[in-house]
Amino acid sequence: MASTLSLAPRKRQHILTIAGSDSGGGAGIQADLKTIEAFGCYGSSVLTGLTAQNTKGVQAVHEVPTDFVIKQFRSVLSDEPPACIKLGMLTNASIIRALAAELKDLDTINVLDPVMISTSGHTLLPEDAIEALKDLYPSIDYFTPNIPEAIRLSGFSPKSSSSSDLTLREMVTLAKETNIKTGAFTVLLKGGHASVSREEVLAYKGQFPILWEEGDEESDAIEVLSLYKKYTQIPEHQKGLVVDILVNQGEIQAMYVGKKVDSKNTHGTGCTLSTAIACAYATESREGPGDWNFRMFKRAISYTQSAIASSFPFGQGHGPLNHGHLSVKRALPPPTKHNPHPFLSHLIQSNLPLWNSYVKHPFVVQLGKGTLPRECFEHYIKQDYHYLKHYARAHALGAYKANSFVDIKAFTDIAGHIARESEMHVSYCESFGISLKELEAAPEASPCAAYARYVIDIGTQGDILDLYMAVASCLVGYGEVGLWLKSQVEKGEAKLEGNLYKRWMEDYSGADFLRAVERGIENLERRVAEDPPNEARLARLTAIWHECVRLESAFWDMGLNLIK
Numbered sequence: 001m002a003s004t005l006s007l008a009p010r011k012r013q014h015i016l017t018i019a020g021s022d023s024g025g026g027a028g029i030q031a032d033l034k035t036i037e038a039f040g041c042y043g044s045s046v047l048t049g050l051t052a053q054n055t056k057g058v059q060a061v062h063e064v065p066t067d068f069v070i071k072q073f074r075s076v077l078s079d080e081p082p083a084c085i086k087l088g089m090l091t092n093a094s095i096i097r098a099l100a101a102e103l104k105d106l107d108t109i110n111v112l113d114p115v116m117i118s119t120s121g122h123t124l125l126p127e128d129a130i131e132a133l134k135d136l137y138p139s140i141d142y143f144t145p146n147i148p149e150a151i152r153l154s155g156f157s158p159k160s161s162s163s164s165d166l167t168l169r170e171m172v173t174l175a176k177e178t179n180i181k182t183g184a185f186t187v188l189l190k191g192g193h194a195s196v197s198r199e200e201v202l203a204y205k206g207q208f209p210i211l212w213e214e215g216d217e218e219s220d221a222i223e224v225l226s227l228y229k230k231y232t233q234i235p236e237h238q239k240g241l242v243v244d245i246l247v248n249q250g251e252i253q254a255m256y257v258g259k260k261v262d263s264k265n266t267h268g269t270g271c272t273l274s275t276a277i278a279c280a281y282a283t284e285s286r287e288g289p290g291d292w293n294f295r296m297f298k299r300a301i302s303y304t305q306s307a308i309a310s311s312f313p314f315g316q317g318h319g320p321l322n323h324g325h326l327s328v329k330r331a332l333p334p335p336t337k338h339n340p341h342p343f344l345s346h347l348i349q350s351n352l353p354l355w356n357s358y359v360k361h362p363f364v365v366q367l368g369k370g371t372l373p374r375e376c377f378e379h380y381i382k383q384d385y386h387y388l389k390h391y392a393r394a395h396a397l398g399a400y401k402a403n404s405f406v407d408i409k410a411f412t413d414i415a416g417h418i419a420r421e422s423e424m425h426v427s428y429c430e431s432f433g434i435s436l437k438e439l440e441a442a443p444e445a446s447p448c449a450a451y452a453r454y455v456i457d458i459g460t461q462g463d464i465l466d467l468y469m470a471v472a473s474c475l476v477g478y479g480e481v482g483l484w485l486k487s488q489v490e491k492g493e494a495k496l497e498g499n500l501y502k503r504w505m506e507d508y509s510g511a512d513f514l515r516a517v518e519r520g521i522e523n524l525e526r527r528v529a530e531d532p533p534n535e536a537r538l539a540r541l542t543a544i545w546h547e548c549v550r551l552e553s554a555f556w557d558m559g560l561n562l563i564k
């Protein structure tokens with residue numbers, strides 16, 4: 001007997017957007033409805049104006065007559081009241097005043113994005129309409145101006161001549177002034193036009209919650225990461241942070257801090273964020289840890305940032321955001337000009353304490369100071385010689401498993417480099433009176449055998465990316481250790497002169513080795529970009545990385561404690 005499948009209809013939160021149409025599809029009603037859909041809400045719309053617009057600019061605006069705007073509004077409301085209303089481009093003073101009268105007695109939650117000038121520079125709200133906004137403010141719960149809009153609306157004139165030069169201190173004053181002058185209940189000053197340093201943000205520590213983007217917490221790992229950035233060539237200005245400031249009744253409630261996403265595809269960002277706030281307000285659970293109000297802003301901001309970061313090429317000007325990114329979530333962001341190594345960034349940041357304890361291991365610290373007992377180094381260098389042989393073999397296995405000359409060359413190049421690296425081990429041993437024959441005959445210690453077995457095991461059982469993964473932490477880690485020691489020398493915390501381990505330190509921070517590190521990183525990123533991993537695959541790769549970093553640390557332990 002056939003059975004019918006009945007799916008209990010789940011109620012969707014109703015979000016109404018009152019805005020203009022963007023024929024290009026990137027901003028206005030079109031961006032709003034896409035955002036509402038992405039949040040799993042139901043979107044209705046009241047149009048205030050039609051724009052002939054594309055990514056390059058606004059060519060014309062056709063105003064909807066005020067009485068027709070109100071007809072649309074009443075039609076929607078008389079049928080199904082919305083949980084939240086988002087207001088965007090309101091076109092003229094007459095429409096604003098009529099809407100203010102309608103909203104006055106409603107108890108909906110209203111979010112206003114004061115669309116005044118388009119990204120392309122077109123005026124979308126005339127002066128008298130800006131004045132009329134005053135009638136609307138008493139009904140506004142959340143108000144989301146950007147810096148130029150807040151300057152215009154608050155009358156506050158910062159010292160900095162352009163929005164991009166504003167200091168965080170000026171932005172804080174601007175946010176408070178905007179809140180006080182407009183009387184809107186809560187203001188979120190969007191800081192996207194400015195670029196703020198970590199130090200400026202940390203000056204506010206302890207005064208109110210500072211909500212950092214995931215994986216970018218302040219931590220002592222920054223020092224190590226900055227070194228890693230040095231040889232992965234991420235430009236300096238990636239340090240630029242975007243800070244959005246939340247103010248209520250003239251008091252700062254929170255700051256949202258994220259890395260500036262470098263993209264020209266920002267058309268519709270304001271529309272998207274304000275609608276995302278309406279959706280997040282309607283759907284955020286009031287239970288759970290922390291303040292739900294902070295959570296819902298964070299969700300809206302993260303959604304918008306990811307939509308910019310994952311945007312695709314469209315049109316010749318400022319392209320649109322990728323509103324559908326939640327449904328086609330990638331486990332890793334794609335490489336961009338300013339984050340060319342998203343995979344390596346993910347790996348290092350996935351367990352920073354583990355990575356730090358490996359890079360700054362006491363063995364490394366003592367080696368840098370020259371205080372490491374010679375017998376410890378001797379034990380280590382003999383074992384590392386054995387390890388290098390396994391490590392070179394693992395690369396040869398990679399070349400064997402490879403199906404393209406690009407991969408064959410990648411593995412054999414590094415195998416050749418490892419053979420050259422071993423000459424340093426031979427010469428250190430010679431200087432300790434250990435002949436090559438004695439070195440070859442030295443028994444292998446268990447931490448060396450354990451690490452080698454793991455790498456070869458992954459190489460034989462897994463596929464070629466697994467193998468790339470298993471050999472990566474040793475290569476990247478030694479480059480990082482070399483650079484970290486170099487910086488310690490510059491600070492006077494480590495020394496080269498009179499240090500028995502000078503050659504070791506110089507070799508691992510030298511151009512030849514760092515070139516091999518860079519090649520290794522490029523290979524890894526290339527493989528991942530060619531075949532982006534899903535969540536499960538990424539978790540497996542990350543687990544291999546963690547295990548190798550742990551085994552690397554155990555290798556230092558072996559040297560320090562003379563483990564056989």
Ligand SMILES: Cc1ncc(COP(=O)(O)O)c(N)n1
Pocket residue numbers: 019020021022027028029051053088089115117118119120266267268269270271
């Ligand atoms: C219909 C409409 N609404 C809003 C904007 C602002 O968006 P942006 O500042 O990204 O150009 C726009 N250009 N067009």
